[in-house]
Amino acid sequence: MATTSQPRLVLRDVRKSFGPVVALRSGTIEVAGGSIHALVGENGAGKSTLVKIVAGVHRRDAGEMLLDGEAVDFGSTAESKASGVAVIYQEPTLFPDLSVTENIFMGRQPLTSGRRIDRSAMYAETQALFDRLGVSIDPRRPALGLSIADQQIIEIAKAISLDARLLIMDEPTAALSGVEVERLFAVARSLRDEGRGLVFISHRFDEVFALCDMVTVMRDGEYVATRPVADTGVDEIVSLMVGREVSDLFPKTPATVGAPVLEVEGLNRTGVFHDVSFEVRAGEIVGLAGLVGAGRSEIARAVFGVDRYESGSVRLAGKAVPQHNPRAAIRAGMAFIPEDRRKQGLVTEASVARNVAGVIRRGLTRGGVLTQRAENRAAGPWAGKLEVKTNALDANAVTMSGGNQQKVVIAKWLATDPKLLIIDEPTRGIDVGTKAEVHRLLSELAGQGLAILMISSELPEVLGMADRVLVVCEGRLSAELSRDEATPENVMRAATHAGEAVR
Amino acid sequence: MSTATTDAPTRRTYPEYAQPAWRRLLVTRETAVIALLVAVIVYSLVRVPNFDGPLTLTYLLLDTTPILLIALPMTLVIITGEIDLSVASIVGLSSVLLGVLVEAGWSVPMAAAAAIGSGVVAGGLNGFLVAYVGLPSLALTIGTLALYRGLAVGLLGTKAVTEFPDRWTDLATAKIGETGIPQVMLLFVVLALAFAWLLHFTSFGRGVYDIGLNEEAAHFTGVAVERTKFLLFVFSGAVSALAGVYFTLRFGTARGDNASGMELAVIAAVLLGGVSIFGGRGKLHGVIAGVLLIGVLSSALRLDGVTVNVTNIIIGLLLVASVVSTSVLAWASGLTSRRTPTGSSPQNAPLGVESQGRST
Numbered sequence: 001m002a003t004t005s006q007p008r009l010v011l012r013d014v015r016k017s018f019g020p021v022v023a024l025r026s027g028t029i030e031v032a033g034g035s036i037h038a039l040v041g042e043n044g045a046g047k048s049t050l051v052k053i054v055a056g057v058h059r060r061d062a063g064e065m066l067l068d069g070e071a072v073d074f075g076s077t078a079e080s081k082a083s084g085v086a087v088i089y090q091e092p093t094l095f096p097d098l099s100v101t102e103n104i105f106m107g108r109q110p111l112t113s114g115r116r117i118d119r120s121a122m123y124a125e126t127q128a129l130f131d132r133l134g135v136s137i138d139p140r141r142p143a144l145g146l147s148i149a150d151q152q153i154i155e156i157a158k159a160i161s162l163d164a165r166l167l168i169m170d171e172p173t174a175a176l177s178g179v180e181v182e183r184l185f186a187v188a189r190s191l192r193d194e195g196r197g198l199v200f201i202s203h204r205f206d207e208v209f210a211l212c213d214m215v216t217v218m219r220d221g222e223y224v225a226t227r228p229v230a231d232t233g234v235d236e237i238v239s240l241m242v243g244r245e246v247s248d249l250f251p252k253t254p255a256t257v258g259a260p261v262l263e264v265e266g267l268n269r270t271g272v273f274h275d276v277s278f279e280v281r282a283g284e285i286v287g288l289a290g291l292v293g294a295g296r297s298e299i300a301r302a303v304f305g306v307d308r309y310e311s312g313s314v315r316l317a318g319k320a321v322p323q324h325n326p327r328a329a330i331r332a333g334m335a336f337i338p339e340d341r342r343k344q345g346l347v348t349e350a351s352v353a354r355n356v357a358g359v360i361r362r363g364l365t366r367g368g369v370l371t372q373r374a375e376n377r378a379a380g381p382w383a384g385k386l387e388v389k390t391n392a393l394d395a396n397a398v399t400m401s402g403g404n405q406q407k408v409v410i411a412k413w414l415a416t417d418p419k420l421l422i423i424d425e426p427t428r429g430i431d432v433g434t435k436a437e438v439h440r441l442l443s444e445l446a447g448q449g450l451a452i453l454m455i456s457s458e459l460p461e462v463l464g465m466a467d468r469v470l471v472v473c474e475g476r477l478s479a480e481l482s483r484d485e486a487t488p489e490n491v492m493r494a495a496t497h498a499g500e501a502v503r
Numbered sequence: 504m505s506t507a508t509t510d511a512p513t514r515r516t517y518p519e520y521a522q523p524a525w526r527r528l529l530v531t532r533e534t535a536v537i538a539l540l541v542a543v544i545v546y547s548l549v550r551v552p553n554f555d556g557p558l559t560l561t562y563l564l565l566d567t568t569p570i571l572l573i574a575l576p577m578t579l580v581i582i583t584g585e586i587d588l589s590v591a592s593i594v595g596l597s598s599v600l601l602g603v604l605v606e607a608g609w610s611v612p613m614a615a616a617a618a619i620g621s622g623v624v625a626g627g628l629n630g631f632l633v634a635y636v637g638l639p640s641l642a643l644t645i646g647t648l649a650l651y652r653g654l655a656v657g658l659l660g661t662k663a664v665t666e667f668p669d670r671w672t673d674l675a676t677a678k679i680g681e682t683g684i685p686q687v688m689l690l691f692v693v694l695a696l697a698f699a700w701l702l703h704f705t706s707f708g709r710g711v712y713d714i715g716l717n718e719e720a721a722h723f724t725g726v727a728v729e730r731t732k733f734l735l736f737v738f739s740g741a742v743s744a745l746a747g748v749y750f751t752l753r754f755g756t757a758r759g760d761n762a763s764g765m766e767l768a769v770i771a772a773v774l775l776g777g778v779s780i781f782g783g784r785g786k787l788h789g790v791i792a793g794v795l796l797i798g799v800l801s802s803a804l805r806l807d808g809v810t811v812n813v814t815n816i817i818i819g820l821l822l823v824a825s826v827v828s829t830s831v832l833a834w835a836s837g838l839t840s841r842r843t844p845t846g847s848s849p850q851n852a853p854l855g856v857e858s859q860g861r862s863t
Contacts, residue, residue, distance in 0.1 A: 306723055330725045344723045349716045349783060353519070354709065358724050362706045369704045376519045384515040392521035412724075 006069050008033045008166050008197030009054065014063030016049055019401075021429055023049040027063065028223035029199075029216050031166065036188060036198040038208040038229070041218035041241055042459050042492070047201055050218070051168050055087040056080035068165065086159030090171045092151040096144035101126040103143050104158045129157040133187050149180035156187060167191060168199040173207055174293065185211050203291050203496050205234050217241055235489075242459060242488030252443050252465050258282030261451035262334075262420050264303060267312035272298045273475040276312070280420060280451045285442065287466030287486075288455040290495045295475040296455045297339050300422050303453075304336040305329040317419055330359060333419035337409050339428070339455075345409040346397050353379040353393040356411045382411040386441070403434030410441070421445065424455040439465060459488055471495050532777035532829070533789030540796045547803035554806050561683045565676060565753060567798035568687050569594065569746040569762065571791065573769045574776075575698040576739040578790045580640075581773055582702070583714045583732055584782025585633060588644040590743040591765035592651035593625050595758075597747030599655040602664030602757020611671045611752075619744045625651055626740015627733070634732035648766065656759030664757040675752035687749060694742065699787045707731065715782025771818075772797050775825050797821075 007030045014027035024046040031037045041047050052058045054065070056074030065072055067083055074080040094103045101122045102109075110125075112118040126139035135153050137146075143154065152172055159167055169188070173181050188211060192198055202208055208215060209229060217224040217240040224240050260279045267276040273295040280286045288296045301307040303314050305326045314321045316332040329336070338344035346355045353372070356379035357364060364374040376393050383393065386407040390400065397408055406426070413421065426442065427435040442465060446452055456462045462469055469486040471479040471494035479494035520527060528534070547554040573590050580587050597618040604614035629647055633640045677686045702708040710731050713721035722728050751757045776793025778785030797818055804814045 326723065327725045327727060336723065338723055343717070344719050347713050347717045347720050347724075350713065352517075354712075358709070358713070361709055365706060369700070370706055370709070371704065373519075380517055380519075383517060387515055390517065392518045394520045 006033075007031060007066075008068060009199075010064070010066040011050065011054070012064040014050065014053060014060045014065060016053060016058055016060050021402075022221055024053070024060075025221040026223055027053070027218070027221075030226070031197045031199055032214075033165070033197045034192055034195045035213040036192050036200055036211055038212035038215040039199055039201045039218065040203070040205075040208060040215060040237060041224075042457075045218040045241075046221035047218055048170065049221070051087060051170055051199070051201065054080065054085060054166075054168060056085075081162060081164075084163065084165035085168070086155075086162060086164035086166070087168045087170065088152055088155045088159070088172055090174050091148065092155045094143040094146075094151055094154060097142060099140050099142055100137055100146075100154055101139040103154055104129070104161055125161065126157070129161055132160070133157060133190070135183070135187075147180070149176050149184065152176075152184065153187070156191075160191070164196065166197045166199070168201075170201045171203070172200075173202060173204065181207070205237065205496060208237075209234075238489050238492050242492055252285065252439075252467070253447055255283040255447045255449075255467075257284045257467065258449060261317055262303070262453065263315040263318075265313045265315075267299065267302060267309050267314070269298070269302060269307075269309045271475075273302070273309075273472075276477055278470055278477065278480070280453050282419075282449045282451050283446055284467045285446050285452040285454055285465050287462035287469045288453060288472060289459065289462045289469050289491050290472035290478075292457055294472040294495065296472045297424050298475075299472065300336070300424055300453065300455055301338075303329075304334055304422055306336075330416065333417075335413035335416055335418035335421045337406075337413055337421070337423040337426070339424040341402070341405050341409050346405060346412070348398040348405070349396055351394040352383060352388065352390050352397055352400075352408055355379075355397055355408050356382050356415060358412050359416050378415065379411075382415045383408070386411045386414075387437075402428075403430040403438075406430055406434070406438065410438070414445075418450065420451045420453065422453045422455075425457065426454060427456075427458070427461065459491060462486075462491070463488065531786075531789075533786050533792065536776055536789050536792040536796060540792050540799065543796065543799050543803065547799065547806075551803045551807050554803055557683055559802060559806070561678060561685060563798050563802045564685050564688055566802075567794060568685070568691060568753075569750050569765065570769050570772060570798070571691050571794050572694065572746040572749070573739075573743050573765070574773050574790050574794050575694055575787070576735060576742045577769050577773050578776075578778055578785060578787055579698065579702055579708075579711055580735050580739055581770070581778050581780065582711050582782055582785050583735060584718070585640040585732060585735075586644065586770070586780075587626075587629060587640065587736060587739045588766050588770075589625065589629060589647040589651055590739060590769060591762045592648045592655065593622050593740050593743035594747035594750055594762040594765060595655040595760065596625060596651045596658075597622050597744035598751040598757045598761040599659045599664075599759050601748055601751050603658055605667060605757075606664050611668060615748045618748050619741055622740040622742075622744020622747070623737055624740070626737040626743070629740065630733035630736030633736060634729040652759070652763075655761075659757065659759050661759070665755055667752060667755055672752050672755045675749060687753075690749075695787070695791060702787055711735070712783055715779075715784070768797070771822055775822055779829075 009029070009031040011027050011029045014024060015022075016024040027046060027050040029037070029039065029050070039047050039050070049058065053060045056077040056079050059073070059075060067085070072083060074083070095106070098106075104126055105122050110118040110121045123139045130137055130139065133153060133156065137150055137153065143151065146154070156167070172184060176184065188198055188200070200208070200212055212229050214226060215229050215232065215237065216226045217237060219241060227236070258281055260281050262280040264279065265277050268274055276299055278286070288299070290296050298307065302309040305321070305324050305328065308324045314323070316329075316334060319332060321332050321334070322328045326336070342348055347358070353376045357375040360378060361370055361375060364370055364378055366374065379393060383390070388407045388411060389404050397405055400408070423442070426438050430438065439461070442452060442454065454462070454465060463486055466486065467483055469481045469491060470477055471481065471491055473495055479490070481490055481494075553559065577587060577590065600618040600621050601614050604617055605611060609617070625647070629640070629644055632638045632643050675687065678684060679686055679689070702711060710721060710726040713724065713726050714728055714731060718728060747762070750762055772794040773785075773790050774780060775796065776785070776790035778790060800818060800821070801814050804817065
């Protein structure tokens, strides 16, 4: 039944924005039946948004979407499933206490007379599915305790039992071992040979080249190019992924680099990061680059002390900082602006003044008494310096825009007069104007001698801002690049498995 | 502050408050509770026979004191999003310990100190298991509720110790001069001021609210989340044990089942006083008004010849109404705030957006 006459899925100029942030500017892809189509791009290139639109999680704002030539518009995941679209996520979500079979037939169990569930038919069909996929999983066992790889197989079996015409796999191999990847690939190939369309998202180029027929590259929410895998190579794909001028976007003024402020030695945490050593000097912005999930945030959190580490040491301005103790880290002169500002960065239900004075309030106590007035007086100037937009200091941070909330978090930490600023995703979810303000601010702060460790998933931001780039790949520092060496290609190579091939 | 972001002076100033002072101070949950308390008192003075009698105030305060005392630390515990259900059992434990030690020949102050010490230990165990081990306080303190009550009853059996020196039992009910106000209220006022200071005028207190609103962010900001929770449970245990000493001397009886079920009266009053069961919200003066409101209402209804069951029904309905009103208010304010646009539109916010900020 392999037909290639009409594409399975066509997306043309699909657009999606969330409030002020445009996640997908023009998503375009054409997936033929009987083929495996790779979708590649940096973090934030819009791949996941595109997938979610096809899956019915988000509704597109504009653009065309055709499934087997028919225009479709999914308002829910149920609608997309009913039309034959199946998405397998990196971490499948099964019901752990139900059996494998029950998971596959969730919500559409076959019935016998008297509306009783026909278990034997369910088990038989599940066994048939597993035989077809060539896997040996007991249909009666509970989903609890299955490996991620097996859970993905269950999701795939579910998709096949629904007779999905289009399967999308979003980074399915990220958590798999070599053997498991091979088995997944075998399953994917057999599905292709049945004429289904497959979309495969991965950061690992070796896999893209081993498995896929076509590859589509996205960048900054836009379609860049589609190539047959046979006619292209790693170099071309990497340059398509990153190809843009970055230097003029993020102005980092040169600063005199001083003495080391942060010294990290041999930091280890099993399964998260390994043997991480680096230093950050006064006046320097060090970028921590890498793919999402490589362990960048985890390293930062361990340095600041919100997470534990098993071995290694952290020194600030020459003095050892005890581990798992954010208070000691703050006293030593660290400031940490976390990735998730609503959950970790600020208390959104508290006022701007309370948030800005949140770290320094101990020092505002006079005669054992801390007053709202003292907090307001201390917070006002900092909010003003960062141009936080609020009507009054007692306004709750919850109603503010992302950019303004970020300014509140930055104000809070600058008020502590830190020696080292760790900033995780400084501009995530921030509109473009505020983004430029944040970049200018970071540059100014470095100019005044602050040491900055910046984590960012946006490559242009890292390349534009950082004096030095450390690349993290699967929990290890895979490269240290000076500003001149830090080309997009080099960073991408070190961040993906392509790094080994080039060295 | 060497890391000032620019050399330029502050470019923007803000009013400290969005609303005028009278609105901030008057349109609050606490004010509503206080107003209701005053209304009930005025009504009772006018309409309820004997409510203006000389002994009403004395007995009302004597009866309410244990709840007033325990409500103080309970307020802080609930604001952090936790709960302590073992308080009444600690009252019982402390009461029995006082009785047993006095019977064994200890002086009352020594025995009282030991009883309060037992409360510190009991609260410390709660606090350790909640804060450092990470057990859910609701489940854990149901367990220690049974545990501490079991210890209390186990220590003394079903008998009671009733022999206490008159000097101390008299002190428990003594009045301040001719006023009819019990002297124990002085103790309460001192503790209330101490807890008000701790909650509303210290960095520790700000941390208590931060934990209740967003524990993770509090941790990231350097609030000692674990230590704060631990200390609050210790305070809760200590004050409950103190209430147990008072309770014993006031009635001259140490029994294992003293103050059974009082934890619910305390929590009900705290919630009525405007503390959110989800944490992060509430003020101490509201809680004190809440405790007194329930006390005055029970006292007035009793004097009016209303049976205890009907009194419970009325207080229960009041609590339900207070919960409903909170939800209705939240829903209503949600409606209004959704209509208010927030943030500026990105399309017309070019680079260098700073210069076009709305001035206030």
